[in-house]
Every structure is written in C-alpha cells, then in structure tokens.
Amino acid sequence: MTQQIIYKFFAAKEEVVHIELDFDEQTFQIQPRKDMEKPGWAKLSHQKCSNCPLGDDVEWCPTAVAVADFLPHFTEKFSYEKTVIEVETPQRTIITKSxxxxxxxxxxxxxxxxxxCPHTKFLRPLARFHLPFANEQETVFRSLAANLLRQFVENSHNGGQKPLNFDELNRNYAQLSIVNGFLAERLRDGVERDAALNAVIILDGLALITPENTDGSFEDLEDVFVVE
Structure with a gap:
C-alpha cells in the first residue's frame, strides 16, 4: 500500500508541472518510478558524500535517484520565476504564490x-506529516518537538530513564549539512539554471537553524508559549 502527495506548479503561459510522489504506507519511504531512466550523476560514486556510509555494493545514491525522478521538470527554471504551487496530501490541499x-x-x-539515505532518516517522521513551505520558526518547533517525543517514546518502551537532550539531533544535522553540500554538486551536472541549486541552499539554511536553538536559548521560539 502507498500514500501519495502531489505537487503542481502553475506559471503563466506554461504547461502545469504535475508531480506525483508515492510513499510506502508503513515506512513512508519514497517509491521512485521503476521504469525511470537514471542519469549518470545519480550513481553513488559520482560526487559521493564524504560521510556516506553506503558501500561499493550500492550502485545508486538513493537521494539522487529520488530527486532525478522529478528534476527534469525544473532543469531550465530560474530561481526567481513566479509560480503558484499546489500541494495535495491525503489530509489537505495547500496553495501558495511564490x-x-x-x-x-x-x-x-x-x-x-x-x-x-541513512543521513536523512531522522527527518522521515516529520515528512510523514509534511508541512509545505514551513517558515523558520515552524521548522525549529516541529524538529525539536518531534525529537523530544521520539526520545520520550523510546524511554517508555525500553523502561529506561535516559536524559532528554539534543546531542544526537545536532549530530544528525551536522551530517545533513555535509549531504546538502554534495547534493548541490550533483545537481550542477543535472540542471542548466539555478532554481534547483538555490532550493538546496534554502534547505541547508533551514538545517542550520535548528541546532542554533538547542543550546538552551531557544531564540526562535521565545514567543511560542506566550498565551497572555
């Protein structure tokens, strides 16, 4: 069984870009089209991440293959081009101009x-409850809350009393930032214009924000719990 999320991009005088993403219902791992043609830049050995734990027996980078399934729609898009984006999930439809x-x-x-990808698995619980176009504060709140809840559930199941902290989360984001850098290098070989490359930069910026809020200051969340 699979779940589906659909992205549609509407731009003036252009055909609608329609992208259907299928996910395993249990693991929520994406299921790329089996008949897709994999480009050379998606091979694991091409711009392989310096922290990649996958061995030589793996031919294709899982992230690159998943990205290559939809990237052809955007190879000639400039970052600043305006579009209306519609995202349809099983629970709701979200539309924005951007x-x-x-x-x-x-x-x-x-x-x-x-x-x-082993270095992005920690984000999959958030992806299961996908929130398109989340701002910085929403991203930090969701990431920290999900991480603390995971630790609490693991403690409950294991009967343990491990202290709750963000040490592992910070390590995960540090590894993710390395992956984002190598992904950008891969995409340089797959696109002609800058929209997709700048998208990686945006993602990496969001990945850097969350660790900045784990030192106890929680600067981006100061007003979240103010109710009076």
Missing amino acids: TFQTGIASLLGLVCATSG
Whole structure:
C-alpha cells in the first residue's frame, strides 16, 4: 500500500508541472518510478558524500535517484520565476504564490527525507506529516518537538530513564549539512539554471537553524508559549 502527495506548479503561459510522489504506507519511504531512466550523476560514486556510509555494493545514491525522478521538470527554471504551487496530501490541499526555488525546496525536503539515505532518516517522521513551505520558526518547533517525543517514546518502551537532550539531533544535522553540500554538486551536472541549486541552499539554511536553538536559548521560539 502507498500514500501519495502531489505537487503542481502553475506559471503563466506554461504547461502545469504535475508531480506525483508515492510513499510506502508503513515506512513512508519514497517509491521512485521503476521504469525511470537514471542519469549518470545519480550513481553513488559520482560526487559521493564524504560521510556516506553506503558501500561499493550500492550502485545508486538513493537521494539522487529520488530527486532525478522529478528534476527534469525544473532543469531550465530560474530561481526567481513566479509560480503558484499546489500541494495535495491525503489530509489537505495547500496553495501558495511564490517562486520556483521555494516550491522546489519544499519538494526537495520531502524527497530527501524519505529517499532512504541513512543521513536523512531522522527527518522521515516529520515528512510523514509534511508541512509545505514551513517558515523558520515552524521548522525549529516541529524538529525539536518531534525529537523530544521520539526520545520520550523510546524511554517508555525500553523502561529506561535516559536524559532528554539534543546531542544526537545536532549530530544528525551536522551530517545533513555535509549531504546538502554534495547534493548541490550533483545537481550542477543535472540542471542548466539555478532554481534547483538555490532550493538546496534554502534547505541547508533551514538545517542550520535548528541546532542554533538547542543550546538552551531557544531564540526562535521565545514567543511560542506566550498565551497572555
């Protein structure tokens, strides 16, 4: 069984870009089309991440393959081009007016988190409850809350009393930032214009924000709990 999320990009005098993403219902790992033609830049050995734990027995980078399934729609898009983006999930439909780089960043974040890359798996619970176009504060709140809840559930199941902290989350984001850098290098070989590349930069910027809020200051969340 699969779940589906659909992205549509509407731009003046252009055909609608329609992208259907299928996810395994149990694991929520993305399921690229089996008949897709994999480009050379999606091979694991091409711009392989310096922190990649996958061995030589793996031919294809799981994230690159998942991205390559939809990237041809955006190879000639400039980052600043305006578009209306519609995202349809099983629970709701979200529509926004923005730029192609913003829409691709949302799409990339979802695909990378669910691709099967060992360094993005920690984001998959958030991807299951996909929130397109989340701002910085929403991203920080969701990431920290999900991480604390995971630790609490694990403690409950294991009967343990491990202290709750963000050490592992910070390590995960540090590894993710390395992956984002190498992904950008891969995409340089797959696109002609900058929309997709700038989308990776946006994602990496969001990835850097969350660790900045784990030192106890929680600067981006100061007003979240103010109710009077």
